[in-house]
Amino acid sequence: NSPSDILHRDVVVIGGGASGAYAAVRLRDDFNKSIALIEKQDILGGMVDTYVDNKTGATYDFGVQSFLNVSKAKEFFDRFNISVSSNSSSPTLITEYIDFNTGAEVAFQPPSLTAQITAIAKFLDVIEPWESMLQPGYWNFPAPENIPDDLLIPFGEFLTKYGLEDGTPLMYSTTGLGVGNMSEVATMFVLQSFGWDMARAMTGQMGLFTPTSGGNQALYNAIAKDLGEDVLYSSTVTNSHRTNSSVQLTVRNHKTGKLTQIVARRLLVAIEPTDDNVTPLDLSPFERDTLAKLTYSNEFTGLVDNSIFNTSYYYFNLPSSAAPNHTLVFQDEPMVASFQYTGLEHLFRVMIIGNKTTTSSEAKFLAQTSFDTLLNTGRLSGTELQTQKLNWAAFSTHGPMHARVSVDEVKNGFFQDLYKLQGARSTWWTGGAFSVNFQTKLWEFDEGLIPKILEGL
Numbered sequence: 001n002s003p004s005d006i007l008h009r010d011v012v013v014i015g016g017g018a019s020g021a022y023a024a025v026r027l028r029d030d031f032n033k034s035i036a037l038i039e040k041q042d043i044l045g046g047m048v049d050t051y052v053d054n055k056t057g058a059t060y061d062f063g064v065q066s067f068l069n070v071s072k073a074k075e076f077f078d079r080f081n082i083s084v085s086s087n088s089s090s091p092t093l094i095t096e097y098i099d100f101n102t103g104a105e106v107a108f109q110p111p112s113l114t115a116q117i118t119a120i121a122k123f124l125d126v127i128e129p130w131e132s133m134l135q136p137g138y139w140n141f142p143a144p145e146n147i148p149d150d151l152l153i154p155f156g157e158f159l160t161k162y163g164l165e166d167g168t169p170l171m172y173s174t175t176g177l178g179v180g181n182m183s184e185v186a187t188m189f190v191l192q193s194f195g196w197d198m199a200r201a202m203t204g205q206m207g208l209f210t211p212t213s214g215g216n217q218a219l220y221n222a223i224a225k226d227l228g229e230d231v232l233y234s235s236t237v238t239n240s241h242r243t244n245s246s247v248q249l250t251v252r253n254h255k256t257g258k259l260t261q262i263v264a265r266r267l268l269v270a271i272e273p274t275d276d277n278v279t280p281l282d283l284s285p286f287e288r289d290t291l292a293k294l295t296y297s298n299e300f301t302g303l304v305d306n307s308i309f310n311t312s313y314y315y316f317n318l319p320s321s322a323a324p325n326h327t328l329v330f331q332d333e334p335m336v337a338s339f340q341y342t343g344l345e346h347l348f349r350v351m352i353i354g355n356k357t358t359t360s361s362e363a364k365f366l367a368q369t370s371f372d373t374l375l376n377t378g379r380l381s382g383t384e385l386q387t388q389k390l391n392w393a394a395f396s397t398h399g400p401m402h403a404r405v406s407v408d409e410v411k412n413g414f415f416q417d418l419y420k421l422q423g424a425r426s427t428w429w430t431g432g433a434f435s436v437n438f439q440t441k442l443w444e445f446d447e448g449l450i451p452k453i454l455e456g457l
C-alpha cells in the first residue's frame with residue numbers, strides 16, 4: 001500500500017447507523033478528535049429506511065417510525081437545522097386480525113384504548129425501579145444474586161402476575177413484537193423492546209417526533225454531509241490488530257476493491273456483534289465466547305404495491321387462539337407481523353420478524369406465503385382464488401436486533417462479562433446489544449460512553 005492509503009485517527013468507528021453516526025459527530029465536532037467512520041452501505045442511517053415516491057417526492061418511513069424525545073435528542077436535530085414535529089400523518093385504519101398461517105379471521109376483541117393505556121401506566125409503575133439496571137446500558141446490571149426474579153420470568157407470566165394483560169395489544173403492536181412471541185421471552189428482554197420510555201410515550205408522558213420534511217433519513221443525510229470524507233462508504237474491516245494502546249484496521253471498499261489501513265488510538269464498534277461482524281476483529285477467546293452467547297431476532301421491512309389490499313386496512317397477524325380476548329397469545333417467529341396501509345398511493349408496509357437464522361430471501365418468501373394464504377382464503381378480495389406476486393417497491397434487511405441470552409447466562413453473570421469488553425484492547429462497544437434498540441436512547445448511551453473513550457486521549 002502507498003502511504004496515502006494509511007489514515008491516522010484518534011478514534012475509528014465501525015457502523016454509521018444511529019449509534020455510530022452520533023458518536024462520530026460528537027467526537028469530531030464537539031471534542032475535536034480526528035475520526036474515521038467505516039460504513040458498509042453507501043449511505044449513513046442504518047435501519048432508517050425512508051422511501052421517496054419518485055412521482056410526488058412524498059416520503060414514507062418504513063423502518064424507524066419516530067424518535068423518542070429523551071434528554072438531548074431534539075438538540076441533535078437542531079444542530080443540523082432539521083425541524084421536527086410530533087404530528088403523525090398516519091392514516092386511520094381498521095385492524096383486521098387474521099391468522100396468517102391459515103387465513104382464518106380472528107375475532108379478537110382488544111381491550112378499549114382507555115383500558116390499555118391504564119394498564120400501561122400501571123406497568124410503568126411496576127417496572128420503574130428497574131430502569132437504571134437496564135437503561136441506557138447494563139453498567140448497573142445487578143450481580144446474579146441481586147437480579148429481581150421478575151426480570152427473568154417469561155413476560156406473559158409477568159403480565160399475569162401484576163394484572164397487566166390489558167396493556168398488551170399496544171405493547172405488542174408498537175415495538176414488543178420485535179422480540180417475536182413476546183409472552184415467552186424473559187421480561188428483561190421485552191423491557192428492552194417495550195419498556196420505560198415506550199410506556200411513557202403511550203401514556204403521554206414523553207413525546208415522539210419526526211423531521212417535518214425529508215423523512216428520518218434527512219438527519220443522516222445531514223450527518224453524512226457534515227462528516228464528508230471522514231466516512232469510508234461501501235467498506236468493511238477485513239483484518240485488525242488491537243492492543244492496549246492502539247488499533248490497526250485493514251478496510252476494504254467492496255465497490256472499488258481499494259484497501260485502506262487505519263491506525264487509531266481507540267476503536268468504537270457500533271454494529272451488532274454477530275459472528276460475521278466480529279470475525280475480522282481478532283477477538284480474544286474471552287471476547288469470542290462472550291459475544292457468541294448472544295442471540296437475536298432478525299427484522300425485515302418493505303413496501304408492497306398490490307391493489308388487492310384494501311387501503312382502509314391494517315392486516316394484523318394473530319393466532320386463532322387469541323379469540324375472543326386472549327391478549328397474551330402471539331405468533332412464533334419467523335412470521336409476517338402485518339401488512340399496513342401507508343397512506344401513500346397503494347403502498348402497504350410489511351413487517352417481518354425472523355429468528356437468528358432467517359435470511360432476506362426467506363423473509364420475502366414468508367411474506368409471499370402469507371400473502372398467498374390471505375388471497376386463497378378470500379381475506380383480501382373477499383371473492384375467488386387468485387394468484388399474484390407481491391410487488392416489492394422497497395425491501396430492507398434490518399438484520400439482527402434485540403440481542404438477548406438465556407436466563408441461565410444472565411444468572412451466570414453474562415452482562416458483567418459483556419461489559420468487561422468495554423475499553424479492553426482500546427475497543428469500546430455501542431449499539432443495541434450493549435444498550436437498547438431505540439435511536440435516541442443509543443445517543444444517550446453514547447453520551448455516557450464518550451467520556452470513557454476520551455480518557456487518556
Ligand SMILES: Cc1cc2nc3c(=O)[nH]c(=O)nc-3n(C[C@H](O)[C@H](O)[C@H](O)COP(=O)(O)OP(=O)(O)OC[C@H]3O[C@@H](n4cnc5c(N)ncnc54)[C@H](O)[C@@H]3O)c2cc1C
Binds near residue numbers: 020040236271299
Ligand atoms: C422495523 C424497525 C423499526 C424501528 N423503529 C424505530 C423507531 O420508530 N424509533 C426508534 O428509536 N428506533 C426504531 N428502531 C430501532 C432502531 O432503528 C435501532 O435501535 C437502531 O438503528 C440501532 O442503531 P445501531 O447504531 O445499533 O445500528 P444500525 O442503525 O443498524 O446501524 C448499523 C450500521 O452499521 C452498518 N454496518 C453493519 N455491519 C457492518 C460492518 N460489518 N461493517 C461496517 N458497517 C456495518 C450498517 O449498514 C448500519 O449503517 C426500529 C428498528 C426496526 C428494524
